[in-house]
Amino acid sequence: MKRWLNLSLEDLRTLMETIGQPAHRANQIWTWVWTKFVTDIQKMTDLPQKWRDELSQDLVLLPLRLVDTLEEDESIKLLFQTMDGHHIETVILKQDEATEETEDPKKRLTLCLSSQVGCPLGCVFCATGKIGFARNLEVDEILGQVILAEQVLQNHPHLFGLSLPSQRKISNLVFMGMGEPFLNWENVQKAIRILTSPKGYGIGYRHITISTAGILEGIHKLTEWNQPIRLAVSLHSPFRMGRERLMPISKTNPLDDLMMALREYQDHTGRRITFEYTVIAGINDRREDAEGLRKLLFPFKYLFNIIPYNPVEGIEWETPSPGRIKTFLRFLDEVGISATLRKSRGRKIAAGCGQLGLIWKNREVKL
Numbered sequence: 001m002k003r004w005l006n007l008s009l010e011d012l013r014t015l016m017e018t019i020g021q022p023a024h025r026a027n028q029i030w031t032w033v034w035t036k037f038v039t040d041i042q043k044m045t046d047l048p049q050k051w052r053d054e055l056s057q058d059l060v061l062l063p064l065r066l067v068d069t070l071e072e073d074e075s076i077k078l079l080f081q082t083m084d085g086h087h088i089e090t091v092i093l094k095q096d097e098a099t100e101e102t103e104d105p106k107k108r109l110t111l112c113l114s115s116q117v118g119c120p121l122g123c124v125f126c127a128t129g130k131i132g133f134a135r136n137l138e139v140d141e142i143l144g145q146v147i148l149a150e151q152v153l154q155n156h157p158h159l160f161g162l163s164l165p166s167q168r169k170i171s172n173l174v175f176m177g178m179g180e181p182f183l184n185w186e187n188v189q190k191a192i193r194i195l196t197s198p199k200g201y202g203i204g205y206r207h208i209t210i211s212t213a214g215i216l217e218g219i220h221k222l223t224e225w226n227q228p229i230r231l232a233v234s235l236h237s238p239f240r241m242g243r244e245r246l247m248p249i250s251k252t253n254p255l256d257d258l259m260m261a262l263r264e265y266q267d268h269t270g271r272r273i274t275f276e277y278t279v280i281a282g283i284n285d286r287r288e289d290a291e292g293l294r295k296l297l298f299p300f301k302y303l304f305n306i307i308p309y310n311p312v313e314g315i316e317w318e319t320p321s322p323g324r325i326k327t328f329l330r331f332l333d334e335v336g337i338s339a340t341l342r343k344s345r346g347r348k349i350a351a352g353c354g355q356l357g358l359i360w361k362n363r364e365v366k367l
């Protein structure tokens with residue numbers, strides 16, 4: 001079976017030559033896929049019919065199938081099935097503010113992408129972590145999420161009351177769905193290179209965010225790569241023990257080393273870091289947490305997002321009440337941290353901060 005979506009345009013052109021086709025066939029296919037989001041080879045009408053018939057036998061351009069959608073609170077969750085029968089999720093989100101001053105917020109949609117089937121890191125508050133890990137996603141499975149989301153959006157040009165552009169409708173990509181992107185870095189990086197290709201999808205590096213649980217090696221690699229990709233780090237506690245309790249990965253990627261890697265990243269790139277903080281009632285919303293955060297974050301240029309914990313079945317922790325969130329915001333303000341409260345949109349969707357789950361309309365979907 002041929003999986004050509006894994007290839008960059010240059011590699012596709014080389015492949016065309018090796019199979020005896022003119023190199024410009026690669027550009028034709030690339031244009032159909034990345035500007036029109038057409039993945040059915042039979043619909044690529046400028047390719048010879050005979051060749052289309054041949055390719056239809058064993059070419060797979062889209063290795064995912066959309067099996068369900070769920071809409072709530074200005075977000076749509078898409079459930080995809082892979083060719084080997086796994087399920088992954090992607091979320092289309094309306095954003096509240098622009099990434100850049102020149103950006104029109106009325107045209108802004110973010111796509112939250114998965115990088116793995118499940119996640120091996122097992123953060124204790126996370127629905128994805130609870131369901132375990134199956135495998136890394138291939139490059140075309142990462143890209144397929146973008147194409148299928150764009151296909152869905154072609155039929156909804158005024159989704160959430162926005163006036164979306166006629167071609168690419170997604171303005172921002174965040175690797176914040178299922179999985180830890182730095183544990184599948186080779187494929188994630190290749191997918192980003194394809195997505196940013198100016199001859200194709202053409203999204204800017206600045207509009208892509210990698211969200212990590214704090215994988216040191218990955219942060220070092222991103223620092224070396226030095227593309228203007230945004231980095232978001234799930235922090236969840238300013239204390240070593242507290243963080244290890246919530247995120248077992250921080251036993252092998254300790255908080256002190258994480259902070260050092262982030263300092264290097266910021267010294268090297270000059271870019272601001274976004275810290276994500278899931279607030280769990282009575283666990284990490286105390287005054288001492290705010291004070292710990294001040295000590296930890298003062299050397300950084302950063303954004304600080306707090307997200308109320310979404311309840312996960314089988315975990316006894318509680319979502320903080322609005323009053324409790326207000327108090328925590330006051331604690332943060334008193335220590336000089338200006339925090340943004342992210343809307344807890346999509347309670348059923350459970351989107352945000354690695355809390356994608358696989359409960360669909362009251363039916364459980366297996367990884």
Ligand code: SF4
Pocket residue numbers: 119120121122123126127128129130177178179180213353354355
């Ligand atoms: S929060 Fe993120 S890193 Fe942690 S288990 Fe969930 S998906 Fe994995």
